[in-house]
Amino acid sequence: MTSPALHPVPGARPPLHRAAGALFACLVLALAGLLGTAPPASAHATLLFTSPAADATVADAPASLVLVFDQPVNLSGSTVRLGPTAELGKPALSRGDRTLTVPVRSRLAEGVHSVDWQVTARDGDIMTGDYRFAVGPRTIALGSGQTTAAKDATPTTALRWLLFTALALMLGERAAGRLATRIPDAPARRPRPWMLPAALTGCAAALALAALQIGDGSLASLLDTRPGVLSVVEVAAFALAGAAVLVRRRTWALVPLAAVLIAEALRAHPQAEQAVAGPLLTFIHLTAAALWAGTLVQVLRTMAAWRGERSAARALLVAYARLAAWLFAAVVATGLIAALLLVPLDDLATTTYGRVLLGKTALVLSVAALALAARRRLRRSDGSPQRPARAETGVLAVVLALSATLTVLPVPADADRPLPFAPPADGPTVPVGTRAGEIGISARASAGQLVVDLATPRTGDSTGQSYALTATLADPRGTTRALKLRGCGTGCFYAPVSWRDGTSRLTLTATAGQWQGGRAGLTVTWPPRPDGGLLREAVAAMKATPRFTLHELVTSNTARDLGNQKELPLTGADFLASEPYGSGTASITTRLPDETGHRRLALAYPAEHTQLELTLDRDGRILHETIAAPYHLVTRTFVYPEPGEETSHDH
Secondary structure: OOOOHOOOOOOOOOOHHHHHHHHHHHHHHHHHHHHOOOOOOOOOOOOEEEEOOOOOOOOOOOEEEEEOOOEEEEEEEEEEEEEEEOOOOOOOOOOOOOOEEEEEEOOOEEEEEEEEEEEEEEOEEEEEEEEEEEEOOOOOOOOOOOOOOOOOOOHHHHHHHHHHHHHHHHHHHHHHHHHHHOOOOOOOOOOOOOOHHHHHHHHHHHHHHHHHHHHHOOOOHHHHHHHHHHHHHHHHHHHHHHHHOOOOHHHHHHHHHHHHHHHHHHOOOOHHHOEEEOOOOHHHHHHHHHHHHHHHHHHHHHHHHHHOOOHHHHHHHHHHHHHHHHHHHHHHHHHHHHHHOOOOOOOOOOOOHHHHHHHHHHHHHHHHHHHHHHHHHHOOOOOOOOOHHHHHHHHHHHHHHHHHHHHHHOOOOOOOOOOOOOOOOOOOOOEEEEEEEOEEEEEEEEOOOOEEEOOOOOOOOOOOOEEEEEEEEOOOOEEEOOOOOEEOOOOOOEEEEEOEEEEEEEEEEEEOOOOEEEEEEEEEOOOOOOOOOHHHHHHHHOOOOOOEEEEEEOOOOOOOOOOOOEEEEEEEEHHHHOOOOOOOOOOOEEEEEOOOOEEEEEEEEEHHHHHEEEEOOOOOOOEEEEEOOOEEEEEEEEEOOOHHHHHHHOO
């Protein structure tokens, strides 16, 4: 509170103040509009998958680099560099802005290549990382892994601490002034106001944070994203608060300061977990913490200005203690709820974020102990509570520093959290498919992973269908283990798998709401052997076949039966006209191990979730065909006339 002499006389407000008030109101409305029109934000973006995979060896040079993040990212400020030297194309975003694809223009030589990447997360922080992969036929051992970290973490932390401190001092000065006016016979003396220097400090910190966010981009790109809009809001809010102080309307400053609190709530980690409750928790938590720390500083400064007025000083500290008790309860309650949202209990002591959060919690408890010590001294007529109160102020400053640190640390990733979509395949894949009751199963095995898609009979919109899947893998050595599956969309499941050379067997148990599920078995032969030539040979052989008999079974529920048998006389040309591989091509063509002297092929059409397995005779003609489609399973046997029978029939 300023002294009464500093306020103009009512009714004699100069025109400058009226103009400033009108301008201030317009700017506040514009600020509210920016907050209202900003798109949704997200937490830090963590790199989940890459193609080529981190530490993997690929036989051929990749045509593009694919980076998959757990949260949407922005192209603004995004860069990808491939070493030692490589020319890259323009990056593009897909899959809800979670997948970054960068074309590789130059041919990569054999050897180890490193990728350094940088993206702008939707919360405004710039994330960086690196990984390596190798190109060439020889196996190259790599073990560096992939990393994700916030860029400029140290300056960002320091600037956020300055921003939080400025916010706390400004709010605290107003709160302490209100408390002082309620003290009976309070002295008129007040400490020198800090609101204007604090507003300038907050504005400078917000401006520097916006400059870090721009990175290599332009100023115009800052307004293209929600983090950029929020940064502009904070700069403008502190500027407006400073303007309110200059025109001696300090109460007006509370409106733009509330905008700063809202902006921080919209960019904080909890909002990524709960779109509405998360920002509300952060708003209450940050407001209570800022008032707690800032008001204490200003109360101590006021007590120093009231030196010699012992009873008034003690009354002011008692009034603050009552307020601090409520603020402490709000900080602890909202902090505890936010922590439960963000950090699994198992990760509290094993992750950097969890350890910093535990440190902050310990300091808050120590502040509570110091506050209790100060209150005990208040009860003694000869006791001075100022020493523990000053210590409390110092610890609260460290608490604000740890709060700033938490904003640049990634929240521990939940290993069981569903992915927004399946990760990209790294290199050739082995497609397999089958059916478990009424549930279609489409699986793709690729380097380091297995992706399984489930489908039920078409009944309109199936986006709300609930699916469940368990999987057991028996590798070629006979070792059996349960796979840890992770959701990757409706009916999609992902599991990391290190495939051993040879044939592995998968046992899947699928369920889906009211549809009949069950168990099914699949075999995966590793490594993949792409063989488009064998498919073309089979198509040519079938075209040259004048006639044959097709025996077919079609079922939509394998738990019931294999379907009714059909017998169809066909020519090879007519048959190929209705087959997806009739042109001699397929999306994925993989050679399977020979069986009883017959060659085998696996074909896949991922977009249709359809897999086929062909068994060929020595002439390339199809002997058996199995089609696993989302809504049915087709089993076919081909019977060809003997050479003599075919000749007599033609005559």
